[in-house]
Amino acid sequence: xxxxxxxxxxxxxxxxxxxxxxxxxxxxxxxxxxxxxxxxxxxxxxxxxxxxxxxxxxxxxxxxxxxxxxxxxxxxxxxxxxxxxxxxxxxxxxxxxxxxxxxxxxxxxxxxxxxxxxxxxxxxxxxxxxxxxxxxxxxxxxxxxxxxxxxxxxxxxxxxxxxxxxxxxxxxxxxxxxxxxxxxxxxxxxxxxxxxxxxxxxxxxxxxxxxxxxxxxxxxxxxxxxxxxxxxxxxxxxxxxxxxxxxxxxxxxxxxxxxxxxxxxxxxxxxxxxxxxxxxxxxxxxxxxxxxxxxxxxxxxxxxxxxxxxxxxxxxxxxxxxxxxxxxxxxxx
Amino acid sequence: xxxxxxxxxxxxxxxxxxxxxxxxxxxxxxxxxxxxxxxxxxxxxxxxxxxxxxxxxxxxxxxxxxxxxxxxxxxxxxxxxxxxxxxxxxxxxxxxxxxxxxxxxxxxxxxxxxxxxxxxxxxxxxxxxxxxxxxxxxxxxxxxxxxxxxxxxxxxxxxxxxxxxxxxxxxxxxxxxxxxxxxxxxxxxxxxxxxxxxxxxxxxxxxxxxxxxxxxxxxxxxxxxxxxxxxxxxxxxxxxxxxxxxxxxxxxxxxxxxxxxxxxxxxxxxxxxxxxxxxxxxxxxxxxxxxxxxxxxxxxxxxxxxxxxxxxxxxxxxxxxxxxxxxxxxxxx
DNA sequence: GGCGGCATTGACAGCGGTGTCAAGTGACCC
DNA sequence: GGGTCACTTGACACCGCTGTCAATGCCGCC
Numbered sequence: 001x002x003x004x005x006x007x008x009x010x011x012x013x014x015x016x017x018x019x020x021x022x023x024x025x026x027x028x029x030x031x032x033x034x035x036x037x038x039x040x041x042x043x044x045x046x047x048x049x050x051x052x053x054x055x056x057x058x059x060x061x062x063x064x065x066x067x068x069x070x071x072x073x074x075x076x077x078x079x080x081x082x083x084x085x086x087x088x089x090x091x092x093x094x095x096x097x098x099x100x101x102x103x104x105x106x107x108x109x110x111x112x113x114x115x116x117x118x119x120x121x122x123x124x125x126x127x128x129x130x131x132x133x134x135x136x137x138x139x140x141x142x143x144x145x146x147x148x149x150x151x152x153x154x155x156x157x158x159x160x161x162x163x164x165x166x167x168x169x170x171x172x173x174x175x176x177x178x179x180x181x182x183x184x185x186x187x188x189x190x191x192x193x194x195x196x197x198x199x200x201x202x203x204x205x206x207x208x209x210x211x212x213x214x215x216x217x218x219x220x221x222x223x224x225x226x227x228x229x230x231x232x233x234x235x236x237x238x239x240x241x242x243x244x245x246x247x248x249x250x251x252x253x254x255x256x257x258x259x260x261x262x263x264x265x266x267x268x269x270x271x272x273x274x275x276x277x278x279x280x281x282x283x284x285x286x287x288x289x290x291x292x293x294x295x296x297x298x299x300x301x302x303x304x305x306x307x308x309x310x311x312x313x314x315x316x317x318x319x320x321x322x323x324x325x326x327x328x329x330x331x332x333x
Numbered sequence: 334x335x336x337x338x339x340x341x342x343x344x345x346x347x348x349x350x351x352x353x354x355x356x357x358x359x360x361x362x363x364x365x366x367x368x369x370x371x372x373x374x375x376x377x378x379x380x381x382x383x384x385x386x387x388x389x390x391x392x393x394x395x396x397x398x399x400x401x402x403x404x405x406x407x408x409x410x411x412x413x414x415x416x417x418x419x420x421x422x423x424x425x426x427x428x429x430x431x432x433x434x435x436x437x438x439x440x441x442x443x444x445x446x447x448x449x450x451x452x453x454x455x456x457x458x459x460x461x462x463x464x465x466x467x468x469x470x471x472x473x474x475x476x477x478x479x480x481x482x483x484x485x486x487x488x489x490x491x492x493x494x495x496x497x498x499x500x501x502x503x504x505x506x507x508x509x510x511x512x513x514x515x516x517x518x519x520x521x522x523x524x525x526x527x528x529x530x531x532x533x534x535x536x537x538x539x540x541x542x543x544x545x546x547x548x549x550x551x552x553x554x555x556x557x558x559x560x561x562x563x564x565x566x567x568x569x570x571x572x573x574x575x576x577x578x579x580x581x582x583x584x585x586x587x588x589x590x591x592x593x594x595x596x597x598x599x600x601x602x603x604x605x606x607x608x609x610x611x612x613x614x615x616x617x618x619x620x621x622x623x624x625x626x627x628x629x630x631x632x633x634x635x636x637x638x639x640x641x642x643x644x645x646x647x648x649x650x651x652x653x654x655x656x657x658x659x660x661x662x663x664x665x666x
Numbered sequence: 667g668g669c670g671g672c673a674t675t676g677a678c679a680g681c682g683g684t685g686t687c688a689a690g691t692g693a694c695c696c
Numbered sequence: 697g698g699g700t701c702a703c704t705t706g707a708c709a710c711c712g713c714t715g716t717c718a719a720t721g722c723c724g725c726c
Binding site: 004006049056058 | 681682683685
């Protein structure tokens, strides 16, 4: 038999409503009463029924995470962060993976309004879907965009790719590198150009020339890193002392080519990546890379949704990244 | 203004209850009536309210996924599979990550009963947590265990590690390999001994001797694969022609050592792994490996929970794995 | 022709909480 | 002493849907 609020009320000798007040930490309850109720609730192991609560208060105590992201680690971390925040607020996280097509299709509205969630977190690349965002607004749903391409008119949580790339390159320059190769990410990703901007900014700031032959187009895949490295390293008499790849997979490709060519990393070649994905720690030497605050972005996004004290201004929360210096970089010979 | 079931009833000229019947596909509704209701519902874009439904029917239309698994890809795939099944049944998936300690702690019950979920999916290693399983039973919660160590008294979804390892080794033997090295997984993982059993069974079946020096303890990490490979390959005059690592990370370690020693994979050394994790496709050559039916296990688990026609017998559903032959294996020279 | 039985439909009472609003209480002030 | 006000508390309707059970109509069969 499940204990209901009525049982607790009886046990504590108060009305249901008072129990409700205590359980929702509403103000204006006498301290003694509050304690009596809490005691009774604990004793009876009372657990509020989510559905009833939701029905009565027209809140669902659920927020949804919408995603279409092929990167499991990214999503898992966003999830963890969001769940953390949810737990603190008595909320739960619902998962709604969807393809880009679905997100633009007519079913999203159905899905979302059926759920009756109290808020939605959009992850990239969904954060940039205009139809989806329209739909959300049409439904009157509160939402937060994580790392959208353009900072728009909604609450946003992001990190600064440009700055991160700049700092990484600056670190290399401080180590003494002057001739630094760069591998661009997939041209369709907004992050790619930002990282490139950061690279170029750092180089210019340091008064170094940008040699076009040192900048190679990649596509975020290991294989493209291999190809780029083959080009950059082919002339043993004239090669960069460091290579900055726009993500870890490509950086891993560079490391493998270096190994094949007998170029020692990091003493003869420094390599760094971006994202701190699993491969950065799996391979040897471990990659120097940029750790995105993924978990923190998930947490922040949920907090923005749940913290009712925060207003809905289209605030942009920019979280801090971290440069992880590991074994793949060092001073040039 | 949200449309309620009353609006639909009015529009269709029937009672609320009849609308409810139609929407829940209950029997005993005249065809004409059914159509009229569906039409009205579509016209008004009616979406049932989950909370109200749940409250009235004392179901929540939610199932929970409990996990404490460091492998993002595994969890993501389980999630995808489970969500797929949930959608077909009008359910949603709730996420409840928890550490092993939490799972054994007193809060689980609180968490789970508060949720009022209609079912729970347990993923490894939580599938083996006795306290957790006790708690579930105490709460009268239906649950399904994914890949537990021992097939117990609850509905279970799993794959056959022994058989998979056997088939992989058999494939190597068919390719012509006679001298095969094996790297054992982490001793605490139940899968480790199963995979070893499979390896040994296949060797014996083929009439090959088990050379203890060819079997090395690892721990599922890249680094342990490197070490094992260094041992197995140190004597260039006497080394195996193939190495079967109990997972992909270790297999990747083997490949990297082979590269360093100038041993060509696969012409001089075949390497295969297990799990088909991301690294298996990232590195070159791509790894021959065993693909677990992870997504399918997630889907099946949810289906077992939701398909009310299926009874709660402790049925064990064993799903098919797949041997993925890629570039890291071939015939020995 | 009367009756049992089945298919179809609706009235109504909750499910377990919360919002609203009014009532009770005591402190404080004029 | 009476009025005002802030703080506490409770009664009760109602959130939107489903379970229960009874009412209705129609069929076949004795």
